[in-house]
Amino acid sequence: xxxxITVAELGSISSAAxxxxxxxxxxxxxxxxxxxxxxxxxxxxxxxxxxLNEEGKRLYTQFKKIVLLWEETRxxxxxxxxxxxxxxxxxxxxxxxxxxxxxxxxxYGNLQVTIRTGNTQKIEHExxxxxxxxxxxxxxxxxxALHYKKYGTERLVLIGKHVDKPLDMILKxxxxxxxxxxxxYKKVFDQLLEDCQMERADYVEIAAxxxxxxxxxxxxxxxxxxxxxxxxxxxxxxxxIDHLSCELEKFICYRKNYxxxxxxxxxxNMIVNSISA
Numbered sequence: 339x340x341x342x343i344t345v346a347e348l349g350s351i352s353s354a355a356x357x358x359x360x361x362x363x364x365x366x367x368x369x370x371x372x373x374x375x376x377x378x379x380x381x382x383x384x385x386x387x388x389x390l391n392e393e394g395k396r397l398y399t400q401f402k403k404i405v406l407l408w409e410e411t412r413x414x415x416x417x418x419x420x421x422x423x424x425x426x427x428x429x430x431x432x433x434x435x436x437x438x439x440x441x442x443x444x445x446y447g448n449l450q451v452t453i454r455t456g457n458t459q460k461i462e463h464e465x466x467x468x469x470x471x472x473x474x475x476x477x478x479x480x481x482x483a484l485h486y487k488k489y490g491t492e493r494l495v496l497i498g499k500h501v502d503k504p505l506d507m508i509l510k511x512x513x514x515x516x517x518x519x520x521x522x523y524k525k526v527f528d529q530l531l532e533d534c535q536m537e538r539a540d541y542v543e544i545a546a547x548x549x550x551x552x553x554x555x556x557x558x559x560x561x562x563x564x565x566x567x568x569x570x571x572x573x574x575x576x577x578x579i580d581h582l583s584c585e586l587e588k589f590i591c592y593r594k595n596y597x598x599x600x601x602x603x604x605x606x607n608m609i610v611n612s613i614s615a
Contacts, residue, residue: 339401341368342380346398347610349387357487372397406607410445412600420446420601425454425461425473425591428521430564432474432588433490438608442601449601457520465593472602473591474609476522487590489610494526494584495568497551498560501577506534513559515542515550522586523562529583547571 344354345365355362373380380394390398422442426432443449454461454470461473462481478486498512509531516524524541531538542559544550551571554561562584568576578584590606592598598606 339405341365342372343398343401343405345369345381345388346390346394349389351388402607402611406604409600409603409607412603420449421451421599422449422601422605423452423470423472424605425456425464425470425475427461427474427476428455428457428518430476430567432609433566434609434611435474438605441608442605446601457522457525460520462591465591468593471592471596472598472606473589475589475591476586478587478589478591483594484591485594485596487606488587489590490588492586492588493565493578494523494562494586495565496560496577496579497563497568497573498554499557501560501575505530505579506536508560509534509536509538513542514538514540515544515553515559515561517545517547517550518543526562526583530579530581533581 340358341354341360344357345351348354348357351365351369352362355365358365369381376393376397378393380391380397381388382391420442426435439451452470454464456464458475458477459479461470461475462479462484464470465473466481466483475486476492480486496508498508500512501508509527514527516527518524519541527541544553550561551563551573553559555573563571563573563576565576565578568574590609
């Protein structure tokens with residue numbers, strides 16, 4: 339079931355084999371075995387990958403439910419302490435994170451949670467050093483000791499009262515507002531400034547998101563936020579910047595050969611499922 343789910347989500351047997359640390363031939367055999375058991379093909383085979391057909395989509399939905407139930411059962415029956423040691427970005431929690439944690443607290447009354455926040459490199463370092471076990475990252479630096487599971491993408495957009503002006507003029511004259519000097523969005527601003535051959539060190543740090551958005555809407559500066567957040571924040575007008583640095587990949591990260599616990603797998607499943615939904 340995990341093989342089938344991973345191939346479906348990544349659209350590739352070779353990528354799924356790498357993700358699950360298995361031989362490509364083993365993954366192919368598992369997919370064929372499932373198709374044989376159900377007496378039907380479950381994928382469209384294409385030159386650049388595989389895509390679920392209608393029967394495959396039905397089975398994918400069922401398998402996701404079964405795997406989640408299994409992880410709940412594994413946690414319930416194991417003697418492991420319900421423990422989460424996770425790292426989060428300063429700028430933003432993963433989608434559905436608060437809801438997922440609420441469900442886990444309901445299931446496990448004695449759940450213990452350790453949370454560390456920081457930029458990508460800081461979280462990667464703390465996972466490698468064993469201070470935490472699981473990280474939800476924006477971007478990555480490809481640390482050899484770590485395994486990265488991509489779970490989505492995010493596009494940053496520019497908000498403010500004067501975002502219709504030329505970008506170089508905005509970067510030169512507007513206050514650049516960020517949540518902290520460690521947030522990933524500062525790195526994006528730095529890249530935009532570098533491409534425009536500018537340097538600025540006078541960033542305005544506003545930790546409270548509501549205050550940051552309010553200042554931008556009043557015309558006191560500009561900021562970068564995920565496009566997916568604009569509706570919830572009441573932002574109707576924003577600017578999409580055609581720049582590679584504004585297209586962010588999101589990853590779940592953990593040490594190679596680390597045995598993911600049942601409760602960690604449940605959290606990961608709920609985060610990933612919220613993206614696919």
